[in-house]
Amino acid sequence: MVDQKARIHPARHGLPHAACVLGLCLLTACINSGKESDDSGDGDTGQAGSNRSAVADVLLVLDTSSSMAGALGETGVQASALIDALGLAPAADVQLALTTTTADDQRGDGLDPGEGGLLIAAPIDVGSPDAATTLREQVLCKTAFWPSDTPRTNSGEITDCSGPPSDEVITQEYLDCVCGFDQWKSTSEGSGIEEHLESALMALCRSVDAPPAACSEPTSIFSSTSDTRNDSWLRPDSTVHVVIVTDEGDSSRRIPQTGQGSDEATAYLEAFAQFDQDIVVSVIGPLYDPDSDAQPRCLSGAGFGGYLVDRFFDAVTQTDGLYRFIVEETQDGGCTAAAFTDHYAALAQRIRGE
Numbered sequence: 001m002v003d004q005k006a007r008i009h010p011a012r013h014g015l016p017h018a019a020c021v022l023g024l025c026l027l028t029a030c031i032n033s034g035k036e037s038d039d040s041g042d043g044d045t046g047q048a049g050s051n052r053s054a055v056a057d058v059l060l061v062l063d064t065s066s067s068m069a070g071a072l073g074e075t076g077v078q079a080s081a082l083i084d085a086l087g088l089a090p091a092a093d094v095q096l097a098l099t100t101t102t103a104d105d106q107r108g109d110g111l112d113p114g115e116g117g118l119l120i121a122a123p124i125d126v127g128s129p130d131a132a133t134t135l136r137e138q139v140l141c142k143t144a145f146w147p148s149d150t151p152r153t154n155s156g157e158i159t160d161c162s163g164p165p166s167d168e169v170i171t172q173e174y175l176d177c178v179c180g181f182d183q184w185k186s187t188s189e190g191s192g193i194e195e196h197l198e199s200a201l202m203a204l205c206r207s208v209d210a211p212p213a214a215c216s217e218p219t220s221i222f223s224s225t226s227d228t229r230n231d232s233w234l235r236p237d238s239t240v241h242v243v244i245v246t247d248e249g250d251s252s253r254r255i256p257q258t259g260q261g262s263d264e265a266t267a268y269l270e271a272f273a274q275f276d277q278d279i280v281v282s283v284i285g286p287l288y289d290p291d292s293d294a295q296p297r298c299l300s301g302a303g304f305g306g307y308l309v310d311r312f313f314d315a316v317t318q319t320d321g322l323y324r325f326i327v328e329e330t331q332d333g334g335c336t337a338a339a340f341t342d343h344y345a346a347l348a349q350r351i352r353g354e
Helices: 066-077 079-086 131-142 172-179 196-205 266-272 307-319 343-351
Strands: 055-062 093-100 239-245 279-285 323-325 327-329 335-337
Touching (some): 055 066, 055 196, 079 131, 093 131, 093 196
8 A cells, every 4th residue: 555645656666864863763653754745535555455364474674774773773662562553453463573684694604683684583473472572672682783872871770671761862771771781782784785675585585495486596695595594484374564664775686776677676576476475565764755856855874866765666556565754854944753653553554454
């Protein structure tokens, strides 16, 4: 489902460095933060997954560059809200797994969790009593890269980190509480070449007993690492929801970087079609209007071509997913983290097929 509130081109296939401290630019971060583009209601173009399985396997593909610390911090801090939203349906059968946008072995010494589609940790059963705690720990302690300027208050140890930090700023003390002293420092910054769609494909390839031909393309890392598997995530009767959280465009290797087709996700949609499951792509990404923008808005660093974001729009549109902005513009021309009170509910509703 493509929502016109996010200014998605109805026939086509967002960012920014979130300048938020907690950056509420999280998983639900931009599920409903776009601006009205017309009077066409919510812009639904599909049937909200009416024929999809009630069993959902959700893959969070998280951008772990340093600019995403605020967004991933909010994803972890608000873990209970996401888990609660996903579990609203009495018969909900949903599990979550995490990987990153780093599609290769960065150090060349074997895949680390999150690289090449390898999961960060074991999948999370949304119905389990400790689901929120587990998700919080996986995001904050094992996934997000915390830059050296992560604040330390020197105001004493935090002993209760079951909810958001009291001052809405993720500090070293808060991370010590969630992860154990300095354990959050063990994560590495992700690749500067974010391959969201390639990473999602690699995660799928590592999760099936008989990987399809798309997994073994010459440019893929899969052939040399096929013995590294994602166990217990992908279930044969599930709908797969790939949820990308990023402030960058997609640079996946199977898409031409210039010329015809460089703005389309065709190569990955065709690869996804080789799996038995229905696969839905949703994105929380750059602030970008494909009708009028040459590149995303609200960038704090170097800009990049809008065609890298067009690929997201293509994947979202063709799979009946959701796209939301990770930041939004203010009336005075500035930029701020998107307001996402209803974001978790919107994404969870889509995942539940309602």
